[in-house]
Amino acid sequence: MTGKDEAELSGLLRAAIAGDERAYADFLHRVAALVRGYARRKIVQGGVDPEDVVQETLLAIHVKRHTWRPDAPVLPWVYAIARFKLIDAFRRRGRRIEVEIDEIAETFAEPETETVSERDINRALEGLPPTQRSVVSSISVDGHSIGETATKLGVSETAVRVSLHRGLAAIAKRFGRQ
């Protein structure tokens, strides 16, 4: 099972690096499933949402994919990143508990904040400059293509690509800094 995963995943990532976008989407879906299983096994008591770890790991894999050597096995690389992000999530939670007492007061004052989804990535998305935020959410949440997003926002495709790239990098960086 693992041997098959390894061969297929490294094949997909190699194809993706060579420019095959379909292979890249396949690769990310397969990795998401693997990391989801890993995170659920490791998070025995609540507090950290496994799906947050999955999303942070996917982002880290994306922005750090140049750290994979195409002749090296891909699974140890994926799991090393997942483990790093999992530890990060635990560490961050440890810190957040101390902050939460202050936040309760604000929550009472502003009931709307409770309706905001709890996903960590949404918080990071909200912290982006407006252009990057609208590009990232147009392509992800709304499911538009680069071209459609360019038309909708009235900018060039290159500008959309740049905003998308910078936006994703900024979200990944935000996770690292917290």
Place this chain on the structure above:
Amino acid sequence: MRTEDLIKALDADARDKAMPLGKAWWLAVGVAVAIAAAVFCTTIGPRPDIMPAMHTMRFMSKFVFTLALAASAFALIRALSMPGASTRRAMAWMIAAPALVVLAVVLELLVVPQADWGKRLVGSNMMICMSFIPLIGIGPLAIFLGMLRYGAPTRPVLAGAVAGLLAGGLAATFYAAHCFDDSPLFVATWYTIAIAFLTLLGAIGGRLFVRW
């Protein structure tokens, strides 16, 4: 945002390519050597009798130590900056430089009469040594910490310390061409202190700046 949606965004960004990390490390070392050489040549420079000195064992042995340190630290830091890469072999090679220094110290103690040990250890350049190795190494250290940010070290503090060792090995190689104190007793003491300072600085830098 659902994971499904995130994958759409990542996939749309697939076209953007960054330089492979292995290649980037070689480039970084090239730049670091150029910076160290520039600082070295515009400040202390090589000693005037470097040509005859090159025929002596003690003078040449200094480069064996410093280059062994730089080479082993380079192999280790490359592995440390790639998630999942095995570091065992590279870690074992880190013993090479200290082992060579210890061997040379033992030989020196056997060859040199006991009365001269103190003189050789203290030498005449220890302050210059302890200030110029860090001074030559600080630029390369900054480059290597930047490279760690570009990479993905899962042990940032350790990786930062190794960045300090690499910068130290590089700086000490240049400094060795300036220094008249060629005794392994001097090298084992003052070079070690100077390189340890860069290592500590690197570990702190790894802790503070290398987040991803």
